[in-house]
Amino acid sequence: xxxxxxxxxxxxxxxxxxxxxxPDPIPGPGQLLVRVGAAGLNGADxxxxxxxxxxPPGVPADIPGLELAGxxxxxxxxxxxxxxxxxxxxxxxxxxxxxxxxxxxxAAMPVPAALDWPAAGGFPEIFTTAHDALVSxxxxxxxxxxxxxxxxxGVGTAAVQIGIALGAGVVASVRHPALRPAVAELGAQxxxxxxxxxxxxxxxxxxxxxxxxxxxxxxALAQGGRLAVIGVGGGPRVELDLLALMGRRARVMxxxxxxxxxxxxxxxxxxxxxxxxxxxxxxxxxxxxxxxFALEGAPDAYARFASGGKLGKIVLIPCALATGA
Amino acid sequence: xxxxxxxxxxxxxxxxxxxxxxPDPIPGPGQLLVRVGAAGLNGADxxxxxxxxxxPPGVPADIPGLELAGxxxxxxxxxxxxxxxxxxxxxxxxxxxxxxxxxxxxAAMPVPAALDWPAAGGFPEIFTTAHDALVSxxxxxxxxxxxxxxxxxGVGTAAVQIGIALGAGVVASVRHPALRPAVAELGAQxxxxxxxxxxxxxxxxxxxxxxxxxxxxxxALAQGGRLAVIGVGGGPRVELDLLALMGRRARVMxxxxxxxxxxxxxxxxxxxxxxxxxxxxxxxxxxxxxxxFALEGAPDAYARFASGGKLGKIVLIPCALATGA
Numbered sequence: 168x169x170x171x172x173x174x175x176x177x178x179x180x181x182x183x184x185x186x187x188x189x190p191d192p193i194p195g196p197g198q199l200l201v202r203v204g205a206a207g208l209n210g211a212d213x214x215x216x217x218x219x220x221x222x223p224p225g226v227p228a229d230i231p232g233l234e235l236a237g238x239x240x241x242x243x244x245x246x247x248x249x250x251x252x253x254x255x256x257x258x259x260x261x262x263x264x265x266x267x268x269x270x271x272x273x274a275a276m277p278v279p280a281a282l283d284w285p286a287a288g289g290f291p292e293i294f295t296t297a298h299d300a301l302v303s304x305x306x307x308x309x310x311x312x313x314x315x316x317x318x319x320x321g322v323g324t325a326a327v328q329i330g331i332a333l334g335a336g337v338v339a340s341v342r343h344p345a346l347r348p349a350v351a352e353l354g355a356q357x358x359x360x361x362x363x364x365x366x367x368x369x370x371x372x373x374x375x376x377x378x379x380x381x382x383x384x385x386x387a388l389a390q391g392g393r394l395a396v397i398g399v400g401g402g403p404r405v406e407l408d409l410l411a412l413m414g415r416r417a418r419v420m421x422x423x424x425x426x427x428x429x430x431x432x433x434x435x436x437x438x439x440x441x442x443x444x445x446x447x448x449x450x451x452x453x454x455x456x457x458x459x460f461a462l463e464g465a466p467d468a469y470a471r472f473a474s475g476g477k478l479g480k481i482v483l484i485p486c487a488l489a490t491g492a
Numbered sequence: 493x494x495x496x497x498x499x500x501x502x503x504x505x506x507x508x509x510x511x512x513x514x515p516d517p518i519p520g521p522g523q524l525l526v527r528v529g530a531a532g533l534n535g536a537d538x539x540x541x542x543x544x545x546x547x548p549p550g551v552p553a554d555i556p557g558l559e560l561a562g563x564x565x566x567x568x569x570x571x572x573x574x575x576x577x578x579x580x581x582x583x584x585x586x587x588x589x590x591x592x593x594x595x596x597x598x599a600a601m602p603v604p605a606a607l608d609w610p611a612a613g614g615f616p617e618i619f620t621t622a623h624d625a626l627v628s629x630x631x632x633x634x635x636x637x638x639x640x641x642x643x644x645x646g647v648g649t650a651a652v653q654i655g656i657a658l659g660a661g662v663v664a665s666v667r668h669p670a671l672r673p674a675v676a677e678l679g680a681q682x683x684x685x686x687x688x689x690x691x692x693x694x695x696x697x698x699x700x701x702x703x704x705x706x707x708x709x710x711x712a713l714a715q716g717g718r719l720a721v722i723g724v725g726g727g728p729r730v731e732l733d734l735l736a737l738m739g740r741r742a743r744v745m746x747x748x749x750x751x752x753x754x755x756x757x758x759x760x761x762x763x764x765x766x767x768x769x770x771x772x773x774x775x776x777x778x779x780x781x782x783x784x785f786a787l788e789g790a791p792d793a794y795a796r797f798a799s800g801g802k803l804g805k806i807v808l809i810p811c812a813l814a815t816g817a
Binding site: 377381390396397399403404405406407408409410411412413414415416417418419420421422423426 | 702706715721722724728729730731732733734735736737738739740741742743744745746747748751752
């Protein structure tokens with residue numbers, strides 16, 4: 168009798184999301200095969216759906232998903248850090264929104280006991296993105312003033328918490344009044360975007376909106392200020408006043424995680440393990456999960472993400488895994 | 493009999509440069525009184541003349557000049573590093589284009605024997621600016637590719653030489669064909685700006701022109717590229733494509749030296765002493781002096797600077813000092 172393999176996976180076809188049967192992936196050298204308990208949605212998934220964000224080589228071209236949490240079910244050759252049954256979470260180049268996925272062992276982290284599956288599946292992308300931008304790129308220091316724009320989303324809620332944990336004074340701009348109380352609970356002063364732009368100067372600005380938000384916030388940068396652009400939902404093309412940049416001796420930087428090499432992702436992962444996982448265990452960082460959808464509900468989840476105005480993460484649940492290590 | 497004091501100084505009045513008698517400056521604590529042998533002109537002087545670049549507090553508001561070389565003639569209280577007769581060169585907050593000027597001892601450097609007075613008077617601003625931008629801000633590494641725009645000017649000729657000395661591959665864009673051979677002699681590949689923008693990717697771009705040059709060069713940045721804006725003669729307002737910045741994980745930074753604190757200037761000065769003065773002594777870095785004017789010729793010197801198309805530095809000679817230490 169032939170042993171049939173196959174899994175259910177979110178699949179991009181003709182610019183739409185559907186659920187399809189796909190061959191099980193096979194872990195290569197140094198990789199883990201993981202049964203996916205949760206996989207977060209991200210802005211990059213929306214861009215990939217529109218054909219604007221092609222996945223890197225070696226990644227399933229039509230199965231989206233940049234992060235996951237799940238149980239290890241098999242090891243590729245040379246993978247030694249984890250055992251079958253271990254709970255791991257990881258950034259991946261793609262392919263996370265499926266019942267099974269392969270993960271580079273070097274990019275995998277153990278799931279802290281404090282995180283349930285939806286929280287773990289929504290942790291890697293937003294916390295790695297926010298930590299990389301605030302710490303590795305902007306060098307945020309204790310006592311500095313931080314502005315996070317569009318702070319009610321996934322990266323925003325992660326950035327507010329990291330800023331507070333590092334000892335920064337955090338102002339968060341949130342357009343929808345209904346979402347402000349939840350962000351204020353994380354420790355930020357929350358206000359509308361126009362008011363936040365007038366409350367400078369800020370040592371660091373994490374720009375998650377782009378467009379007019381960027382233009383309004385640049386003059387609010389302090390001397391030596393750093394502005395990291397992570398999202399451009401408000402528009403990618405902006406006017407930049409170079410004299411304002413020079414007079415403030417300011418830096419504007421852009422970043423994406425997805426284009427990084429496996430080595431860089433492994434390095435970023437180690438930083439998250441050392442800097443943030445202890446704070447997760449201590450209950451000082453948490454993943455704000457706004458809505459959870461079964462894998463078959465992926466089309467609804469994408470529509471919900473695209474409609475905006477959400478709080479925190481939207482997470483898919485491909486497999487119902489037992490809770491606990 | 494009353495002892496009369498007074499010096500000749502370039503003076504800004506009603507948006508024009510003239511030469512006037514002014515009281516001798518008096519060195520304060522930790523300062524040197526210097527008889528000025530040479531004082532370079534800079535773009536910031538042109539902006540100050542147009543009222544766009546007010547000098548910082550504690551600096552003569554109407555005597556321009558951001559750098560000088562000369563002989564120490566008196567010491568303020570607590571100044572111990574130099575003796576009367578020593579040859580020093582320094583960044584100053586203003587007031588350099590006069591027969592006498594005061595200098596913070598912490599910002600003064602000894603003049604290497606390899607530099608004559610005009611070269612020494614034109615050294616501090618351009619080499620500090622270029623070194624700060626390329627090394628301290630952009631982190632230029634050996635083997636990286638560097639583009640210097642507007643490379644025939646003062647900062648440009650300094651940046652090309654520093655890039656070569658650090659082991660970078662240097663492309664220099666020079667608009668005027670007549671100026672290209674002199675820049676090529678410094679070790680760069682020299683070409684017109686349009687051709688240079690097409691020769692990327694560059695790890696580091698030193699943008700000395702601004703405006704359309706900035707917009708043409710940003711797409712030539714490599715992954716992880718750094719672009720420092722130091723000059724905006726081509727226009728201060730530009731369009732910035734945030735997605736291009738993110739996709740390249742690039743940084744755009746602006747800087748000016750003038751707004752820095754005395755402590756920051758002292759730190760920058762120590763870096764120049766340790767990193768660059770040995771290269772000056774070894775003949776590997778030189779100051780390209782395009783034209784020299786007596787102090788009384790300051791109006792002509794300013795007109796020459798404003799007309800553009802110059803090679804290297806324009807330097808004023810307030811006092812005819814003996815050459816040699």
